[in-house]
Amino acid sequence: MIAVNGAGVAGIVLGLLVSAFYPRGALSGYEYHLWKWQADTLLGTAFSLVGIGPDPGETAGDEALTAYFRLTSQIRAASEPAEPDLGLIETLENERATYENDVERTIEQRIDEAVAAAGLRRALPLFTSVRLTWPPVNFELTSPPRLLVRSPRDRIERKGDTLLKSDLSLRDIQHIEERTDSENVASLVISIGGLAAYPAIVRDDRAYGSILETAAHEWVHHYLAFYPLGRQWGKGGDAETLNETTADLAGREIAKLVNAKYPVEFADGEDGRAPARPASDVDFNKEMRELRVQVDALLAEGQVEEAEATMEAKRVFLNEHGITIRKINQAYFAFYGTYADSPQSSSPVGPKVNRVWELTGDVGRFLAVMRDVTTVADLDVALAVLERESGE
Numbered sequence: 001m002i003a004v005n006g007a008g009v010a011g012i013v014l015g016l017l018v019s020a021f022y023p024r025g026a027l028s029g030y031e032y033h034l035w036k037w038q039a040d041t042l043l044g045t046a047f048s049l050v051g052i053g054p055d056p057g058e059t060a061g062d063e064a065l066t067a068y069f070r071l072t073s074q075i076r077a078a079s080e081p082a083e084p085d086l087g088l089i090e091t092l093e094n095e096r097a098t099y100e101n102d103v104e105r106t107i108e109q110r111i112d113e114a115v116a117a118a119g120l121r122r123a124l125p126l127f128t129s130v131r132l133t134w135p136p137v138n139f140e141l142t143s144p145p146r147l148l149v150r151s152p153r154d155r156i157e158r159k160g161d162t163l164l165k166s167d168l169s170l171r172d173i174q175h176i177e178e179r180t181d182s183e184n185v186a187s188l189v190i191s192i193g194g195l196a197a198y199p200a201i202v203r204d205d206r207a208y209g210s211i212l213e214t215a216a217h218e219w220v221h222h223y224l225a226f227y228p229l230g231r232q233w234g235k236g237g238d239a240e241t242l243n244e245t246t247a248d249l250a251g252r253e254i255a256k257l258v259n260a261k262y263p264v265e266f267a268d269g270e271d272g273r274a275p276a277r278p279a280s281d282v283d284f285n286k287e288m289r290e291l292r293v294q295v296d297a298l299l300a301e302g303q304v305e306e307a308e309a310t311m312e313a314k315r316v317f318l319n320e321h322g323i324t325i326r327k328i329n330q331a332y333f334a335f336y337g338t339y340a341d342s343p344q345s346s347s348p349v350g351p352k353v354n355r356v357w358e359l360t361g362d363v364g365r366f367l368a369v370m371r372d373v374t375t376v377a378d379l380d381v382a383l384a385v386l387e388r389e390s391g392e
Contacts, residue, residue: 026179030172032145032163034197041140041199058262061106064099065264069208069272071096076205076274100141100204107258108137111216114257118364120223135222139200139215143167147190148176151334153304154184156296158240158334164189177327186308188331196221207272212258217251220367227371238349238376245340245353246370253363280322287318288343292333296346299330352379359386 056064075092078084112133115121121131143166150160164176173189180187193214195201200218202211224230224243232239269275291314298307311328318325336342340350353370356379360366369386373379 027148027162027164027176030164030168030176032165034163037197037201056102056106061102061109062262062264064102064106065208066266066270068096068099068103069266070270071099072205072207072272073270073274076272080275104139104141107212107215108139110258110262111137111212111219111254113261114216114254115219117257118254118362118367120364120367134226135198135219137215137219138198139194139202139218141202141204141211143205144192144195144201144203146173147192147335148180148187149190149331149335150180150185150187151330152184153186153308153330154302155299156330156333156337158338159185163195186330188327188329188335190332190335194218196225198222205272208264208266209255209259209271211272213251213255216254216258217247220247220250220254223367224371228374229371232374238347239374240338241340241345241347241349242353242370242373242376242379244338245349246367246373248339248341249353249357250363250367250370253357253366257363278322282318282321282323284318284323285343287314291328292337292344292346295330295333349376349379352376352383355383356386359383359390 071092075089075096078089078092115133115137116131120133122134145166146164146168148162148164149158151157152159168176168189176189177187193203193206193210194217196218200215200222202214202218204211206214221230221243224246225233229243229246233243234240291311294310295307298304298310308329311332315325315328333344336344337347339345340347340353342350356369357366360369369382373382
């Protein structure tokens with residue numbers, strides 16, 4: 001706990017020095033600074049880690065969850081009209097804020113219990129009989145920053161991300177992309193669901209199931225940061241795909257453990273979802289898988305403009321069938337393809353990580369294997385060992 005807070009203080013000091021002396025770049029007015037997030041949340045994080053603050057029981061926790069997500073559904077419905085009632089939205093958001101801390105604590109406690117049940121707690125040095133979840137589960141419900149993703153135009157590869165402020169207008173986003181795009185680079189500003197800062201940033205305007213999975217996903221990133229896999233983040237190659245695919249699968253399984261022990265009953269339309277819309281008559285996953293294969297083939301042949309025209313034609317087709325996507329380009333696939341089990345990915349990592357899950361069968365054993373994987377070659381070795389042990 002001291003180490004976490006010490007790292008936070010160090011990050012704040014470093015951020016102040018950088019902001020004071022580092023030259024301001026072309027996007028400086030739009031950038032999001034994590035050190036400011038750490039500064040704003042440092043005291044609350046310290047209180048949370050030492051157990052100071054409200055500790056809702058099971059009944060109070062369920063009551064907070066149902067109220068918070070009922071209000072989230074109401075806010076999303078109120079935001080849909082072309083000219084929304086801003087006064088109503090503000091009233092609903094203020095009411096929802098009264099439940100936020102209890103919702104965070106309740107979900108944190110339940111994820112912590114799932115982590116313990118999976119055997120993922122660690123023994124304290126010198127006090128091996130004492131085991132705790134490390135890092136402690138800690139997240140904040142808020143508006144995450146946006147992410148500027150770059151990819152070379154002649155191939156799909158994630159090459160340099162920049163965190164941006166969350167309150168950008170469409171005009172801001174278009175301006176940023178215009179300044180970042182070049183003859184060799186395609187860019188895209190993306191809204192994200194969470195960020196593995198500490199505390200983790202989790203988007204507050206989503207359904208309960210989505211928020212639970214995202215909070216668990218970000219904790220897995222925190223956990224992996226202390227092992228070889230997590231330390232590979234940012235080093236290029238398959239490191240990000242291995243990390244994100246592992247966190248995706250483990251986060252879903254931790255969420256399932258929480259739901260099994262603490263099922264929450266929401267009334268219809270009150271679990272944080274937006275009002276239902278007519279279902280599209282096209283299969284999004286199928287369309288995206290086929291498009292990724294086409295784009296990869298065209299880029300491999302050096303047909304960059306043809307690949308871009310194919311992506312734009314698919315975007316128009318999807319929009320005509322009720323699936324609104326602002327832009328599909330190389331950066332779009334570079335970002336979503338990081339999650340190797342997504343339809344936008346053509347990576348072989350996804351099926352291999354899924355196979356590790358099939359052979360391990362529980363989230364504790366799964367992470368015990370994956371946390372030491374740093375390359376696809378390591379993953380192949382781990383799979384061979386697991387298949388030999390299983391007799392396959």
